[in-house]
Amino acid sequence: MSETIGRDAGIFLAAGLCGIASGLFGIGGGVLLVPLLGLLFSFSQHRAQGTSLVALIPPTGALALVAYARSGFVSWRTGLLLIPGVFLGGIVGGKLAEKLEPRRMRQVFAGILFALGAWQAFSAWWR
Amino acid sequence: MTFIILLLGLAVGVLVGLLGVGGGVVLVPAMVYLLGMDQHLSQGTSLFILLPPIGLGALGEYWRQGQVDLRAGILCAFGMLFGAYGGSLVALPIPSRHLQGLFGCFLVLSAILLLRKAELDERPTVARKKSADE
Numbered sequence: 001m002s003e004t005i006g007r008d009a010g011i012f013l014a015a016g017l018c019g020i021a022s023g024l025f026g027i028g029g030g031v032l033l034v035p036l037l038g039l040l041f042s043f044s045q046h047r048a049q050g051t052s053l054v055a056l057i058p059p060t061g062a063l064a065l066v067a068y069a070r071s072g073f074v075s076w077r078t079g080l081l082l083i084p085g086v087f088l089g090g091i092v093g094g095k096l097a098e099k100l101e102p103r104r105m106r107q108v109f110a111g112i113l114f115a116l117g118a119w120q121a122f123s124a125w126w127r
Numbered sequence: 128m129t130f131i132i133l134l135l136g137l138a139v140g141v142l143v144g145l146l147g148v149g150g151g152v153v154l155v156p157a158m159v160y161l162l163g164m165d166q167h168l169s170q171g172t173s174l175f176i177l178l179p180p181i182g183l184g185a186l187g188e189y190w191r192q193g194q195v196d197l198r199a200g201i202l203c204a205f206g207m208l209f210g211a212y213g214g215s216l217v218a219l220p221i222p223s224r225h226l227q228g229l230f231g232c233f234l235v236l237s238a239i240l241l242l243r244k245a246e247l248d249e250r251p252t253v254a255r256k257k258s259a260d261e
Contacts, residue, residue: 008198011203011206012202012203014203015202015206016206016207016209017210019214020213020217022151022174022210022211022214023211023214023216023217024215024217024233025218025229025230026155026170026174027151027154028151030146031241033207035243035244036240038244039240039243039244041199043196045244047194050186050192050194050196051195051196051199052200052203053185053186053189053200054186054195054196054200054201054204055200056177056180057183057186057200058180058204058208059177059178060204060208061207061211063208064211064212064214065171065174067215067219068167068171068174068215068219069171071219073167073168073170074175075158075172078164078172081129081133082133082135082139082172083176085135085136085137085139085140086139087140088137088140089137089138089141089142090140090141090143090144090182090184091140091184091185091187092141093140093141093142093143093144093146094184094187094189095144095188096144096145097144097145097189098188100145105145106241109145109146109241110237110238110241110242111238112153113234113237113241114234114235114239116231117231117233117237117238118231118234119231120156120228120230121228121230121232121235122231124227125224
């Protein structure tokens with residue numbers, strides 16, 4: 001029993017960390033949550049991804065959004081245009097995930113993230 | 128421009144379903160570079176997109192395959208709700224240029240974590256566990 005509570009507390013804390021990243025960088029936090037669930041709590045990859053999607057169902061970024069909106073940092077029109085595509089694409093991606101080899105897929109994604117991140121840091125500080 | 132934004136949403140959505148992430152991690156740089164938006168504006172807009180349950184369609188697919196830990200997911204949602212507010216309070220006073228640089232560092236770190244996870248999956252114990260899950 002206490003083991004379950006310890007695990008629950010650990011998951012809650014890890015998610016809190018993902019939340020800080022979420023508010024800080026305006027992201028969902030899944031990109032950090034998926035590897036953390038796998039590395040710290042030995043979730044299988046598919047299970048970590050499915051569980052991360054549950055965490056993204058309630059508007060976890062709502063409080064952070066209010067803070068950004070107050071400072072005028074929200075483009076409502078762009079956001080509205082993006083939402084339908086992201087929803088429909090999500091269904092396609094969920095079906096694809098069944099068929100693809102997850103390890104290769106993740107390596108490609110990690111490569112893209114690494115390149116994007118290095119580019120962002122470089123263009124911010126050294127250009 | 129409207130067409131580009133619609134297409135961008137679709138492309139990001141496929142990633143959401145494939146990887147179980149919110150999509151913001153790709154959307155923010157895409158808005159900065161493709162749409163020429165400011166870093167803070169991109170981040171705020173990304174949080175707006177995450178407001179409706181855009182991952183619901185993808186979640187349905189995972190649910191049918193029994194790949195969801197509901198209890199852990201709910202715990203994570205609460206942790207992220209409060210964490211996200213704290214994070215936004217830190218981000219807002221930071222100048223856009225530095226925020227963009229920090230975002231880049233975060234992406235690199237996430238990429239390393241993902242790769243590390245990919246390596247662990249090659250171990251036979253994890254492979255066994257996976258087949259037991261199925």
